[in-house]
Amino acid sequence: MFKHILIPVDGSEPSNHALRTAISLAREVGARIRLVHVVDNTAFLTGYDPSGGSSGQMFTALRESALQILQEGVAAAQAAGLQADHVLVDRIGSRLGDSVAEAAAGFGADLIVVGTHGRSGPSRLLLGSGAEQVIRLAPVPVLVTREPGR
Structure with missing residues (x-):
């Protein structure tokens, strides 16, 4: 079903959780x-x-x-x-969503796995939502993960 999975990473815990999820799925x-x-x-x-x-x-x-x-x-x-x-x-000037969409197309990705911090309210407004950008601009399905307990 999925042969090429793209994972945006930034070293954060939500990103690391998405990576672990993608590794498990890819296996x-x-x-x-x-x-x-x-x-x-x-x-x-x-x-x-x-x-x-x-x-x-x-x-x-x-x-x-x-x-x-x-x-x-x-x-x-x-x-x-x-x-x-x-x-x-x-x-x-690279925007996260655009860059991830370009990387997905260039890789021939058929799935993107991205982590979310799950922010809401003013912190989401001020910090933005990388996962939301990826979802809106992705040329393929996106699996959004959140750390357990958050």
């Missing part, structure tokens, strides 16, 4: 998985870092952190016996 159906991380480079665009560093240093740190998250996720999938790879999206 059951024999699917290949691809992890995608979209670098939030809005700090880079401001050109200001209150800690005194340059925005270029911040962008480098964001990229290095993203690569570590991706490599750890791929290692977990491979340890489960799956074929897995990753994509890092670090284009200035």
Whole structure:
């Protein structure tokens, strides 16, 4: 049924739960998985870092952190016996939903598995909803996971 599963990851617990869910599903159906991380480079665009560093240093740190998250996720999938790879999206002005939709199309994904924090009220309004963006723009079905007990 599902042969190519895409998982947006950011290192958060909801994202890690989505990754574990996708690994379990992929093992059951024999699917290949691809992890995608979209670098939030809005700090880079401001050109200001209150800690005194340059925005270029911040962008480098964001990229290095993203690569570590991706490599750890791929290692977990491979340890489960799956074929897995990753994509890092670090284009200035990249929106999460658009970037995930492009990554899904480029991979030939037939499912996206995404975690949600389950925010509501003012925090959802202020922080936005990455999962909602993915759902609205996805070219394929989306499985949204939430950590147990939340």
